[in-house]
Amino acid sequence: MNLxxxxxxxxxxxxxxxxxxxxxxxxxxxxxGIIGPNGAGKSTLFNVIAxxxxxTAGRVSYRGRSIAGMTxxxxxxxxxxxxxxxxxxxxxxxVAENVLVAALYGGGHGLSASWxxxxxxxxxxxxxxxxxxxxxxxxxxxxxxxxxxxxxxxGASLILLDENMAGLNRKEVEAAVGLxxxxxxxxxxxxxxxxxxxAIMGLADRVVVLNYGEKIxxxxxxxxxxxxxxxxxxxxxxxx
Amino acid sequence: MPVTFLADLIQxxxxxxxxxxxxxxxxxxxxxxxxxxxxxxxxxxxxxxLGAFATYWLATLYRIDPLLTLPIxxxxxxxxxxxxQYFVLNxxxxxxxxxSLLVTFxxxxxxxxxxxxxxxxxxxxxxxxYLERSFVVGPLIVPFARLVACVLGVAMVAALSWLLASTRxxxxxxxxxxxxxxxxxxxxxxxxxYAVTFGLGAGxxxxxxxxxxxxxxxxxxxxxxYTLFAFAVVVLGGLGYTGxxxxxxxxxxxxQALTETYLEAGLSLLVAFALLYLILRFMPAGIMxxxxxx
Amino acid sequence: xxxxxxxxxxxxxxxxxxxVGPYPIRVATVIFMWAALxxxxxxxxxxxxxxxxxxxVYHGIGAFVTAALxxxxxxxxxxxxxxxxxxxxxxxxxxxxxxxxLRGAYFAIGTLALAESTKQLALAWDRLTRIPLxxxxxxxxxxxxxxxxxxxxxxxxxxxxVTVAALWLxxxxxxxxxxxxxxxxxxxxxxxxxxxxxxxxxYVVSACVMAMTGGTAGYWLSxxxxxxxxxxxxxxQMVVMALLxxxxxxxxPIVGAAFLTLVSEFLGTRFVxxxxxxxxxIIVLVSLFAPAGLTGILExxxxxxxxxx
Numbered sequence: 001m002n003l004x005x006x007x008x009x010x011x012x013x014x015x016x017x018x019x020x021x022x023x024x025x026x027x028x029x030x031x032x033g034i035i036g037p038n039g040a041g042k043s044t045l046f047n048v049i050a051x052x053x054x055x056t057a058g059r060v061s062y063r064g065r066s067i068a069g070m071t072x073x074x075x076x077x078x079x080x081x082x083x084x085x086x087x088x089x090x091x092x093x094x095v096a097e098n099v100l101v102a103a104l105y106g107g108g109h110g111l112s113a114s115w116x117x118x119x120x121x122x123x124x125x126x127x128x129x130x131x132x133x134x135x136x137x138x139x140x141x142x143x144x145x146x147x148x149x150x151x152x153x154x155g156a157s158l159i160l161l162d163e164n165m166a167g168l169n170r171k172e173v174e175a176a177v178g179l180x181x182x183x184x185x186x187x188x189x190x191x192x193x194x195x196x197x198x199a200i201m202g203l204a205d206r207v208v209v210l211n212y213g214e215k216i217x218x219x220x221x222x223x224x225x226x227x228x229x230x231x232x233x234x235x236x237x238x239x240x
Numbered sequence: 241m242p243v244t245f246l247a248d249l250i251q252x253x254x255x256x257x258x259x260x261x262x263x264x265x266x267x268x269x270x271x272x273x274x275x276x277x278x279x280x281x282x283x284x285x286x287x288x289x290l291g292a293f294a295t296y297w298l299a300t301l302y303r304i305d306p307l308l309t310l311p312i313x314x315x316x317x318x319x320x321x322x323x324x325q326y327f328v329l330n331x332x333x334x335x336x337x338x339x340s341l342l343v344t345f346x347x348x349x350x351x352x353x354x355x356x357x358x359x360x361x362x363x364x365x366x367x368x369x370y371l372e373r374s375f376v377v378g379p380l381i382v383p384f385a386r387l388v389a390c391v392l393g394v395a396m397v398a399a400l401s402w403l404l405a406s407t408r409x410x411x412x413x414x415x416x417x418x419x420x421x422x423x424x425x426x427x428x429x430x431x432x433x434y435a436v437t438f439g440l441g442a443g444x445x446x447x448x449x450x451x452x453x454x455x456x457x458x459x460x461x462x463x464x465x466y467t468l469f470a471f472a473v474v475v476l477g478g479l480g481y482t483g484x485x486x487x488x489x490x491x492x493x494x495x496q497a498l499t500e501t502y503l504e505a506g507l508s509l510l511v512a513f514a515l516l517y518l519i520l521r522f523m524p525a526g527i528m529x530x531x532x533x534x
Numbered sequence: 535x536x537x538x539x540x541x542x543x544x545x546x547x548x549x550x551x552x553x554v555g556p557y558p559i560r561v562a563t564v565i566f567m568w569a570a571l572x573x574x575x576x577x578x579x580x581x582x583x584x585x586x587x588x589x590x591v592y593h594g595i596g597a598f599v600t601a602a603l604x605x606x607x608x609x610x611x612x613x614x615x616x617x618x619x620x621x622x623x624x625x626x627x628x629x630x631x632x633x634x635x636l637r638g639a640y641f642a643i644g645t646l647a648l649a650e651s652t653k654q655l656a657l658a659w660d661r662l663t664r665i666p667l668x669x670x671x672x673x674x675x676x677x678x679x680x681x682x683x684x685x686x687x688x689x690x691x692x693x694x695x696v697t698v699a700a701l702w703l704x705x706x707x708x709x710x711x712x713x714x715x716x717x718x719x720x721x722x723x724x725x726x727x728x729x730x731x732x733x734x735x736x737y738v739v740s741a742c743v744m745a746m747t748g749g750t751a752g753y754w755l756s757x758x759x760x761x762x763x764x765x766x767x768x769x770x771q772m773v774v775m776a777l778l779x780x781x782x783x784x785x786x787p788i789v790g791a792a793f794l795t796l797v798s799e800f801l802g803t804r805f806v807x808x809x810x811x812x813x814x815x816i817i818v819l820v821s822l823f824a825p826a827g828l829t830g831i832l833e834x835x836x837x838x839x840x841x842x843x
Contacts, residue, residue, distance in 0.1 A: 052724065076726040088724075090717035093710075101714040104707050106726030111707050154726055280639050331822050337639055338585050342777060342821045345770070349814030357807040464766065468650060471643050479639070506661075510654035513647040520644045521632055 001064050003028040003189050004049070004080075004158055009058035011044055011213075018044040020213045021058070026191065028157070031184055033204030033221065034193040037233055040210040042193045043085055046160045049191070050082040051075030062158065076106045081156035083164050087143035091136035095127060095146055098135050099153040106154025114153075121149040125179065141168060152183065159183065161192045165199055177202050201225075209233070247379040252501040253494060254382060258390040260493025264485045265393030266448035266466055267473035268400055269441035275480040276417040276437045279329060279340040283348035284445060284470050285463030289355065291317050291446025292453040292462070296366050306368050306454055310392070313450040314443040321442025326435040333434070348463065355460035363457040371454060385455035393451050396444055397486060403440075404482065413437055465509075472516040478526025487527050491515075537701070540785070547690055551683050559686050563754075565788075565795045566689035570747045571768070572775040572787035573696035574740040579773075580782030581703055582736055583716025584634070585642045587769060588649030589744055592622045594656065594764035596745025597752035601674050602667055604753070611679070615688070615749040622745030623738050630737040634730055637719070646766075653764035673759030676752060685754045692747055693788065699739065700784035712736065716782075774817055780827030789828050 004026040011019040019041045026032050034042050047053040049060055051072045060067050067075055081102075090098050096118050103114035103121075122128050125145040130138065138146055144164050151159055165176045177199055184190055194200050200207060200221060207224045209217040211233040217224050224230055270284045281287075291313045298309040324347060332340040371385040404410035415423040416433045424430060449466075452458070469492065476491050477484025495515055496508040503511075519526070551559055571593065578584050596618040603614035629648065636644045659668045668674065679685070703709035711732050714722035723729050752758040771794070779790025794813070801809045824831060 050724065071728070071730075072723045073726050073728045076724060081726075082724065084721075084724075088718060088721040090714050090721065092717060093713060097710065101710050101722065101727065102725040104710060105714075105722075105728075108726075111705075114707075150725060274639075280642070328818060328822070337642075338579070339821055339825070341585065341639075341642065342773070343818050345773075346814045346817030346821065349770070349817065350811050351814075353807045353810040353814065357811070468646065472647070475640075475643060504658075504662075506658045507654065510651050510658070513651035513654070516647040517633075517644055517651065520636055520640050520647070524636075524640060 002026060003030075003063060004191075005059075005061040006045075006049065007059045007061070009045070009048055009055045009060060011041075011048055011053060012056045018213050019048065019055070022210070022213070022215050023058075024208050024215065024218060026158075026189060028189055029184065029187065030206065031180070031190045031192065031204050033200040033207040034191060034210060035195075035197075035200055035207060035224075036210035039212075041213040042210060043162055044213075045210070046082055046162050046191070046193065049158075050080055050160055052082070073105070076154055076156065077108065079155075079157040080160070081106060081151040081154045081158075082160040083144070083147040083151050083162050085162045085166075087140070087147040089135040089138070089143060089146060089150075092134055094132050095135050095138065096122060096131040098146060099149045102150045102153035103155070106156065108155075117153055117155075118149075121152045122146075124152070124182075125149045141172065144168075148179075152188075156188070158189050158191070161190060161194075163194055164192075165194055165196055168196075173199050197225075244379075248501060251380050252497045254380060255500075256494030256497030257490060258382070258386045258493070259497065260490035261390030261393045262386075262448065262451055262489075263469055263473050263492050264489030265396050265451060266445065267470040267477075267485045267489060268397050268482060269443075269445035269448070270467075270470045271474045271477070271480070271482050271485050272400070272404075272444075273438055273441040274474070275482060276413055277325075277329075277333065277434045278337070279332065279344065279438075280337060281441070282341055282345040282467065283351060283463075284344075285465065285467030286348045286351035286355070287317055287321065287442045287445040287463075288449035288452070288466045288470075289458070289460060289463040290320070290351065291449030292458040293355065293359065293449075293460075294446065295450035295453040296364055296458055299366055299368070306366060306371070306450070307388075310447050310450050313446045317446030318439040318443035322435045322439035324442070325438035326431065329438065330431050330434060333430075348467075352460055352463055359460060361459060361461060363459045365457040366453050368454065383455065389451040389454050393448060394486065396447055400440070400444055401483060409436065468516075469512060472512050475516055475524075476519050476527055478528055478530045479524075481526065481528070481530040484526050484528055484530060491527060536785075540697075544694065551686055556682060560682055561795065561799055563682065563686045563689050565792050566686070566693040567747055567751055568771065568775055568791035568795060569788040570689060570692035570696050570743055572772045572779070572791050573693065573700060574743040574747075575769075575772045576776040576781060576783075576787050577696070577700060577703070577740050578733070578736045580776060580786070581700070581709065581716065582712040582733055583719075584733055584737075586645045586737070586740075587642045587773075588645035588647070588652075589740065589772060590764055590766065590768040591645075591649040591652045592626060592741040592744040593748035593751075593768055594652065594760065595622055595625060596748030597758045597763040598656070598668055598674070598760075599745070600749025601676050601752055601758055604676060605674070611753055612688075615746050615753075618749040619742040619746040622741045626738040626741030627734065630734045630741075634733045634737060649764065649766065649769070653760060656760035656764055659760075668760050671759070671761065673757055673762075676756045676758070678756050679753055682754075685750060688750050689747070692743055692750070696743055697784050697788065704784065708732065708735075774813060777825075778816065778820055778827050780829030781825070783827070783829045786827055786829045793828065 002025040006022060006024050009019055009022045036042055048055050051067055051070050062078060062080060099118035099121055100114050103109050103117040122131050125148050127145055148164060165173050168176060173196055180190060180203060192203060204221055207221045208215055209224055209230050216229045216233060217227045266288055270281055273279055273281050294313040294316055295306055295309040298304045298312060299306045332343055373384045375382040404414060412428050412433055416428055416430055420430060473485055473488035473492050477488030492512055495511055499508045499511040575589050578586055599618040599621050600614045603609045603617055633644055656668045657671055660666050660670045711727050714727055715729050719729050748763060775790035775794050776787050780786030798809055
């Protein structure tokens with residue numbers, strides 16, 4: 001059984017169609033990349049999969065069960081968690097407490113187990129030294145790592161990363177890619193959306209390309225990059 | 241039988257509309273301030289009350305025609321509002337809602353109790369002979385004072401809308417409301433804009449109070465009721481959508497009038513608040529659906 | 535450390551009526567009552583960040599249910615107050631479920647609307663339903679109570695219960711859930727916190743305490759009146775005391791209640807308006823410049839002393 005199935009998902013906001021009949025599936029342990037020009041609907045797709053938005057049509061199934069009608073917190077406890085494009089945090093709680101909340105409620109652990117989890121994941125993303133500082137003191141790139149730690153703390157099997165590497169330099173991107181491969185090695189499934197092509201190429205097993213809310217290509221990274229429709233979407237007709 | 245039923249119904253609707261116009265005027269200030277600075281002004285009713293007293297005292301002590309006191313009431317309350325925003329409320333910007341709610345609540349306590357200290361809790365009714373007539377059309381009665389208050393109230397809402405839509409000041413205010421950063425970048429001084437906005441909101445609330453003084457007794461404790469009614473009108477019309485206060489006001493006024501005629505007078509407040517709660521719960525964007533959602 | 539001091543203070547308070555006269559005991563009872571009320575409000579507003587402007591509704595419900603059980607069914611006071619608390623739990627659950635879906639300003643206005651509606655309903659109840667319950671604007675008289683000491687202990691008990699609850703919230707799983715909701719409720723939800731359920735639990739517990747406090751206060755005064763027990767001024771005082779003492783802290787409400795009660799005792803009834811004007815100014819100043827309240831100031835002083843030690 002596929003871990004995740006997105007079937008004919010459509011999402012309309014009034015007269016704007018953000019997603020139109022998007023359809024793909026994901027096996028456990030895969031890393032799927034979602035790419036597309038700005039405004040293609042990537043973030044909306046993530047919100048739908050994580051239960052933060054309800055699709056206008058279509059279905060999202062996790063381990064064979066539809067998530068329709070589930071609240072966002074129920075979806076998180078089920079095993080799907082998402083990072084935020086603009087990293088969100090609990091500003092006046094410490095960084096450790098930020099991850100603690102995720103472990104307590106997303107992961108459903110007891111207090112001492114959750115503290116252990118929180119410190120472990122903070123060490124994993126390299127923020128152990130910031131554990132006791134208020135989260136609002138973190139820099140932007142630290143916030144992204146804290147967001148990742150939080151998502152890992154929820155114990156989610158399916159992790160959605162919404163441009164988690166934005167603004168990182170070359171070395172930082174490499175480190176992030178290594179980190180995510182590590183996450184996959186620990187048994188998680190990842191869906192990653194990025195504008196940094198190098199990252200997607202190096203990381204993803206498969207790639208889905210969105211444009212204007214529709215899936216225009218799917219396949220291995222190298223194949224997708226040569227696809228005419230994809231080139232047209234990014235660079236225009238003359239390059240196709 | 242059916243004729244008297246119809247007559248009663250039309251009279252009720254007339255009463256409701258007349259009251260609704262005043263409610264709209266009494267609420268537009270709250271809507272403007274919330275829409276622009278995000279401040280939920282718990283002292284709103286006290287501003288209305290002060291306007292009402294301004295008219296009462298000016299007319300009683302100095303024998304000024306009540307209608308002529310309206311601009312004075314506006315001026316006084318504008319000044320008070322500007323000062324409040326500039327010196328006190330500007331410090332609450334960008335901070336959580338509770339803060340501005342608490343600070344304006346503190347201000348309301350001060351204003352209310354200063355009023356009580358100065359004027360006691362006695363009811364005072366302004367007598368203006370030429371306003372005490374009524375138009376009688378068949379079985380229908382339209383009290384002149386209420387008609388004047390309603391018409392002037394709606395006119396004031398229209399004037400404020402025009403100011404926001406068509407004048408330079410209005411554009412600055414709307415720009416600041418929509419995108420603070422951009423407004424700053426084109427040279428708008430937000431502290432001054434917020435102060436002017438609060439001044440305008442206070443001024444129109446004061447005039448609304450003055451209009452109430454034309455036909456109803458005034459008393460320092462009347463503020464709380466007007467704060468609650470204004471909340472109801474603003475929510476009904478759509479939070480942050482200034483034009484909606486007319487719809488909100490009419491709905492509230494008519495709902496209350498219907499309650500007074502067909503149920504009983506004591507329930508009109510209950511109906512108002514029950515309506516408010518239901519709209520908040522089921523149509524948070526207001527009747528016209530144009531309100532801002534949290 | 536603080537807990538030992540608190541425990542010691544509790545011991546002193548338990549023994550106080552033995553050596554102290556009626557007037558200070560009465561003042562202490564008033565302080566405990568407000569501390570219980572402010573403390574309950576603090577649970578939802580200070581810990582979960584949800585500003586309820588209509589908590590007085592449960593105070594009033596508690597008062598009338600207690601009175602009705604005592605007068606109509608002849609039940610003893612403690613049983614009646616306890617049952618009033620249970621009834622408040624049921625009502626709060628039913629009311630809280632839709633109302634807590636509102637957020638921010640909408641929740642504040644909605645709860646205020648609820649409280650005012652209930653006040654109007656209570657005033658009109660006897661007339662409308664022909665069930666004599668609230669006495670309309672005339673109110674309801676209760677049998678005169680024996681002595682003032684029992685009320686001291688009941689209020690002390692309520693205040694202690696609320697404070698213990700707040701202390702427990704400090705490091706517990708539930709407490710972290712609430713603070714997450716207060717800091718960023720959408721993020722809390724996305725991290726697996728059932729925000730609606732947690733808020734409702736606090737709302738219901740608050741309602742229960744407020745109802746029992748209302749029932750006790752009504753019996754103590756031997757008279758309740760819809761306009762008084764549902765009055766918005768009770769909400770205002772609760773809010774001010776919690777804020778002044780320190781929102782989101784376990785002892786803040788007690789400090790705030792003590793401070794304001796003593797100030798108003800000192801000013802007496804001659805200076806009511808001045809007292810309220812002063813309160814208004816204090817609220818503005820504390821909100822703007824010392825949002826952590828009096829306990830916050832004490833914290834700063836304590837930390838400075840520790841740093842220089």
